[in-house]
Amino acid sequence: MANLLWLQSGGCGGCSMSLLAAEGPDLITTLESAGIHLLWHPSLSEQAGSEVRTLLQQILDGEITLDLLCIEGSLMRGPNGSGRFHLFGGTGVAMIEWVRQLAARARYTLAIGSCAAFGGITSAADNHTDATGLQFEGELRGGLLGSDYRSGGELPVVNVAGCPVHPNWVTETLIELALGEGAPERLDPLARPRLYADQLVHHGCTRNEYYEYKASAEQLGQQGCLMEYLGCLGTQAHGDCNTRPWNGEGSCTRGGYACINCTAPEFEAPRHAFMETPKIAGIPVGLPTDMPKAWFVALASLSKAATPQRLRENARSEQLIYPPTPQKRKQ
Amino acid sequence: MSRIIVGPFNRVEGDLDITLDTADGRVQAARVNSTLYRGFEQILLGRPALDALVYTPRICGICSVAQSVACAQALADALGVTATRNGELCRNLTLANESLSDLLTHFYLFFMPDFARAVYADQSWYETVAQRFQAIRGDATRQVLPARAEFLHLMGLLAGKWPHTLSIQPGGSTRPVQRQERLRLLAIISGFRRFLERTLFGDDLERVAALRTPAELDAWRDEKPWQHDDLRTFLHLSDTLALAQLGRASDRFMCVGNYRLEGSSAVPSGVWTPQRGRQPLDPLQIREDVSHAWLRAQAPLHPAQGETQPVAEKADAYSWCKAPRLDGQVMETGALARALVAGDPLLTALVLEQGGTVHTRMLARVLELARMVPKLQQWVQQLAPDEPFCTPAPAPADGEGVGLIEAARGSLGHWVSLRNGRISRYQIIAPTTWNFSPRDQRGQPGALEQALEGAPVRRGEQDPVAVQHIVRSFDPCMVCTVH
Numbered sequence: 001m002a003n004l005l006w007l008q009s010g011g012c013g014g015c016s017m018s019l020l021a022a023e024g025p026d027l028i029t030t031l032e033s034a035g036i037h038l039l040w041h042p043s044l045s046e047q048a049g050s051e052v053r054t055l056l057q058q059i060l061d062g063e064i065t066l067d068l069l070c071i072e073g074s075l076m077r078g079p080n081g082s083g084r085f086h087l088f089g090g091t092g093v094a095m096i097e098w099v100r101q102l103a104a105r106a107r108y109t110l111a112i113g114s115c116a117a118f119g120g121i122t123s124a125a126d127n128h129t130d131a132t133g134l135q136f137e138g139e140l141r142g143g144l145l146g147s148d149y150r151s152g153g154e155l156p157v158v159n160v161a162g163c164p165v166h167p168n169w170v171t172e173t174l175i176e177l178a179l180g181e182g183a184p185e186r187l188d189p190l191a192r193p194r195l196y197a198d199q200l201v202h203h204g205c206t207r208n209e210y211y212e213y214k215a216s217a218e219q220l221g222q223q224g225c226l227m228e229y230l231g232c233l234g235t236q237a238h239g240d241c242n243t244r245p246w247n248g249e250g251s252c253t254r255g256g257y258a259c260i261n262c263t264a265p266e267f268e269a270p271r272h273a274f275m276e277t278p279k280i281a282g283i284p285v286g287l288p289t290d291m292p293k294a295w296f297v298a299l300a301s302l303s304k305a306a307t308p309q310r311l312r313e314n315a316r317s318e319q320l321i322y323p324p325t326p327q328k329r330k331q
Numbered sequence: 332m333s334r335i336i337v338g339p340f341n342r343v344e345g346d347l348d349i350t351l352d353t354a355d356g357r358v359q360a361a362r363v364n365s366t367l368y369r370g371f372e373q374i375l376l377g378r379p380a381l382d383a384l385v386y387t388p389r390i391c392g393i394c395s396v397a398q399s400v401a402c403a404q405a406l407a408d409a410l411g412v413t414a415t416r417n418g419e420l421c422r423n424l425t426l427a428n429e430s431l432s433d434l435l436t437h438f439y440l441f442f443m444p445d446f447a448r449a450v451y452a453d454q455s456w457y458e459t460v461a462q463r464f465q466a467i468r469g470d471a472t473r474q475v476l477p478a479r480a481e482f483l484h485l486m487g488l489l490a491g492k493w494p495h496t497l498s499i500q501p502g503g504s505t506r507p508v509q510r511q512e513r514l515r516l517l518a519i520i521s522g523f524r525r526f527l528e529r530t531l532f533g534d535d536l537e538r539v540a541a542l543r544t545p546a547e548l549d550a551w552r553d554e555k556p557w558q559h560d561d562l563r564t565f566l567h568l569s570d571t572l573a574l575a576q577l578g579r580a581s582d583r584f585m586c587v588g589n590y591r592l593e594g595s596s597a598v599p600s601g602v603w604t605p606q607r608g609r610q611p612l613d614p615l616q617i618r619e620d621v622s623h624a625w626l627r628a629q630a631p632l633h634p635a636q637g638e639t640q641p642v643a644e645k646a647d648a649y650s651w652c653k654a655p656r657l658d659g660q661v662m663e664t665g666a667l668a669r670a671l672v673a674g675d676p677l678l679t680a681l682v683l684e685q686g687g688t689v690h691t692r693m694l695a696r697v698l699e700l701a702r703m704v705p706k707l708q709q710w711v712q713q714l715a716p717d718e719p720f721c722t723p724a725p726a727p728a729d730g731e732g733v734g735l736i737e738a739a740r741g742s743l744g745h746w747v748s749l750r751n752g753r754i755s756r757y758q759i760i761a762p763t764t765w766n767f768s769p770r771d772q773r774g775q776p777g778a779l780e781q782a783l784e785g786a787p788v789r790r791g792e793q794d795p796v797a798v799q800h801i802v803r804s805f806d807p808c809m810v811c812t813v814h
Contacts, residue, residue, distance in 0.1 A: 010369055012810050013344050014392020014494040020436070021483050021493070026476040028467060038467060042341045046444050046466035049337045049794035076369070079643045085368045085651075089348035090338025121389045125374045128641075164392060164494055220505040221721035247480075247487030255491015255498045256505030260385065273379035275497070318507040318720055 002067035002178045004031070005059065005102070006041040006112075009086050009095040010122040010131050011073025014164040015113040016043050021247060022167035034175045036068065049090055060101055068174060069106035069151075071099055071134060074115035074122040075144040078130035085129045096144055099134070103145055107152040108177050109134065110160055112170060117159035117192075118265035119143075125269065133159070135191065139265045155182055159191040162239065163262035166246060169196045190265065192238065200289060201234035201251075201259045204242035211235075213307040214300050215315035220275070224315025226258045227284065231275045234259035235288035332359065337794050338366075340802060342441040342466075344393045345809025347767075350649070351798065353788045358798070361776070361783035363767050365652040368625075371814045372639040375757040380406060380727035380749050381501075383757065387745070388495045390759070391811040393436075395494030396429040396486075397738030398745075398811075401759075404591075405745040407501035409732030410724050416593060417720045418503020420710045421489050423590045423597075424516070425499065426736070427707050428485045431523075433739035434666065434696045435482075437806045438531075438561075439464070439475040442693065445799050446568055450789070456567065459558055471561065474530060482523040488512055502722030508714050516711045524704050532701065533560025540701040543676045545684070562697055575681075575690040578801035580782040581661045582686050584668035585612060585765070587744065589737035590706070597706060598737060602657070603671040605683055614735060614744070616658040619760065623769040624653050631656070631772070634746040635731065637758035651813040654768035654777060655760050663687055663778040664741025664765045665805065667695035689804040696806070727752035738762055740806050761811035779805055 008016070020043065022030060031038060040047060040055060047055065058064045075096050076085040083094025091098070103109045111117040111134045118138055123131040133143045135157040141147035143157075150156060158177070160169050173193045176182055188197045205211065210225040217224035226232035234242075234252075237259050241251040252259050260274055261267045272278040278285045287296050310322040338348025350362040371390050375383055387402040388395040400422055407414060414422065447465035451457050463471050486493035489506055498505045508516070524536060532539045533555060539562070542548045548566075557567035569575065588600030602610045618631035625648045627640035641651070656662070667687055670678040678698070681691050727749055734745040741762030748756035768777035776784075779802065788795045 008346065010367065012389050012392040012395070012494075014389065014395060017392040017395075017494055020440075020476060021480040023477065023480045026473065026480070028472055028476065040341075042339075042346075043344070044440065044467055044472075045341055046448065048341050048799060049339065051794070052339055052341070079641070082643065084643055085641075086346065087366050088338075089340055089346045089364075089366050090336055092336075121374075121386065122369050124386070125376070125378075128370055128373055129368065131369075163389065219721070219723045220500055221503070221507060221719075245487065246492035248484030250487030250491045252491045252497065254506075255489075255496060256507070257491065257497035260497075274382050274385045319717060320509075 001035050001037040003039050003065055004036050004068040004070065004174070005039045005066055006070040006072065007095070007099065008042050009071065009073040009099070010076040010129065011113060011115040011120070013072070015072045015170070016041070018164040019167045019170050022171055027167070027171070030171045031174070034178045036174060036178055039064065053091060056098065056102070059105055062105070066102065066105045067107045068177060069102055069109045070112050071110070071116045072112040074119050074131040074133060075099060076122065076129040076131045077144070078128065099144065103134070103149065103151065108155055108158065108182060109151045110158045110173065111135070112160050113165050114161045114163045114262055114267065117161040120163060121268045123268065136265060153182065155184065156187070156191050158182070158187065158193060161190070161192050161263040163267070166196070166241070166244070168244065169193065188238070192263065196240045197238045197263065199238065199240040199243060201237040201239050201241045201253070202288070203240070205234055205253050206242070207253060210311055210315050212303060213311050214304045215307050215311040218316055221256055221318045222316050223318070223320070226253060227277065229277055230258050231260070231273070231277050232258035233261040233286060236286055237261040237263060239263045335793060337798060342444065342803060343807045343809060344391070345812070347807065347809050349783070349798070349802070351783070356788055356790070358783050358786040358788060361780045362649050363769060363777060363779050364650045365767060365809055365812045367809065368641055368651040368813050370639070370641065372757050372759065375754045378754050380409070380752055380754060381724065383747065383754060384497055384500065390814045391808060392494045393433060394429070394738045394740065394743070394761070394808055394811055396425050396490065396496065396499065397736060397743055399496060399499040400426050401734040401736045401743050401745040403499045403501050404734030404736065405732040405747045406724070407732070408734065409730035409747055409749050410501055410727055411730070412501050412722055412724050414501065415503040415719045415722055417508070417714060417718055418500070419592050420714050421504035421506065421508070421720065422499055423592065424707060424710050425486060425490050425496070427590070427703055428482065429493065430739040431700055431703055432479050432482055434700050435475065435479055438693070438696065439471050441806065442803045443471070443565070444469070445796065445803065448796060450796050454571070456571070460564065460568065463564070478523065478526040482519065485516060485519050488516060500721055501724045504720045507720045508716055510716050513711060513714050513716060517708065520704065520707050520711065527700060527704065531561050531697065533563065536701050536704060540698065545677065545680050548677060565693065565697070569690045569693070574693070574800065575685045575688050577786065577797060578689040578782040578804055579686040580663050580778040582682070583660055583662050584671050584687065585657060585662040585664050585742055586669045586672040587612065587614070587735040587737060587742040589669070598669055599673055601672040602662070603668065609672055609674065614733070617760070618656055620654040620656060620771040622654070622772040623648055624650055626653065634744065634758035634760060635748070637746065637756070639758070650769040652764055652768055654771040655765055656771055661768070661775055661778055661781070662765055664762050665692065665695070666699045667692050668741060669737060670695045670698065689800050692804040740808050741765060759814050761808065761814065763805070763807045763809060763812040766805045767807055767812055
């Protein structure tokens, strides 16, 4: 059995809430069948108060092995390096101090969500709580544990980034590690599991036909592509949100609003409004991944010229105006 | 007199510790410390107005849609835009989906597992209850998680995902519903309804929702053995452990109203006390007191003028939480308050007998599940796929706005000020800010602090089980509390 300990700090708890919605099978069954034993999770476990304090001490004393340490929420070092913005309840000790000590004992350390990975929402604006990720501070390596940190299993912190995470991103990463299949080459350059980070949100987007013809929605709620006007970063964002949807059939773009690239460091502080596309000379500043600018401009103007009426009109409407015309067999 | 510190607390959302002064086997005084400060009210300053829709749901992963709805209403108020009827229906559906999921999660995953603790091993009911409700291992968890996940498919359709959607906008919803999706929504809600009827109520929803007096509730309970369903099990435990005598606070209840549709609210707003019954609520009488919070000292302010400036050291401070008061009074908020303000006859009669207690708070949540599900079915039927879902918001300029709604845990308020299209002030009061507030400048303890006074402490108990029941009877959300 692999022992798992889950702690929360400067976040919203939303990654845990998302995880509880794991399906096929449910979370408890998934963990059980992967041989993962939950030492403690703040939403699920019976133990409270002194029982938890005793458990943590036993881990630090080496009496209980810690295989998987999951940290959710950013690590707040303020004010003045004291960590006082979060003293772990009942202990009087800053959560950053607990995390430093426990990470030294862990076989694998996982950052659950973009807060724990990179600092996330809590580090937005002027970051007055001095929030950071475990091993990244925004795009820079370092963070709470430092860039040289390796867990007992010789891995850096595994950044299961997302705001929130998809339940399967967490369960599959845990299973991979529990099976002993974790390896540095299974992580992308931001230490995100390639299990889900090797895809783009654009893949499988239901608005793809609109994207192909640059038939764009101009207002929220319309059916067209969200990239040109409404801030969508799906062509740049890493994640399999549209090939493996959320809560049954959903994703951000299916929900009618932009992908805000929540699996990336510093997504929380764009230099523009989230739901507007910044442009220079009419061309979006962020181009699709691996796309040369000149080609994008050429293809976009060509495809705009070729946009069928069906897509041009439907793109700017909440409801379908023109259904696709049935193809006739050749006479 | 001796002092114990209970914490960390789990099966609450977020982190919490409580200092208890005990003597003669009772809690004499309690101080509730919300241990986490993140500072959303500062993060929002200077951002473009509509960016608040990205940040505010991320205050809380369990009340995410509630935060979105309060934010969208505050922005709509400031921008002078009215949501479409479809948009209001979608908003009500997603908000109810989240709230009912929370009520269910609270009952099964947060509250009931405490009865499987070893301290109760000598009780006649222990083995049955432990088998069903033990944390992680109990049968109930395995039934509830899939039912909850399936019910949240409603979010997949209407909100893209849960938590943290951007579908909820000042002018309505970004997610037009197609004809086949409307039917799918009905199927999802029916599935959830069947689950509740089979597992929680052991009876038709309507029969439970129609119980009007304590005598009717007792008669219903006695129709079947206590092991028949989970509500009867709770009623049995509540009886044998006298939960009706545990955790009484100030008995002053507040609800800001909820589920707006074309100018009227399905859940009414008001204040309720045993002496005066229902009275109108005046939100202008709200003040936030910072005398015992690690925040810069100042006189209590209305949230439209509110400020949030953390300080690391301050005499008398013991929490990051402000102390909101209505006309100087401590208020309790939540499902029980909603039922009392709405004039629910069963809960009114029970509270007149026993006050707001662990028993009445829990019963109010369970009954709200029974009463709300048919509402969701009606709202889906009212969706008109050919009508508009979202009115575009005008370009933000200057303005002030308020959004007052009910989250699962009680009254939630957002107050926003805009200057030149950017946020110049944003203040939030969450349900648990009310319920778990520290003392105010007059020394009045907050609602939970009052509810804990007199709680029994067994010999040698480090984490008194009665305290666990009382704390969780409020279903606290600590990440919302301080934000």
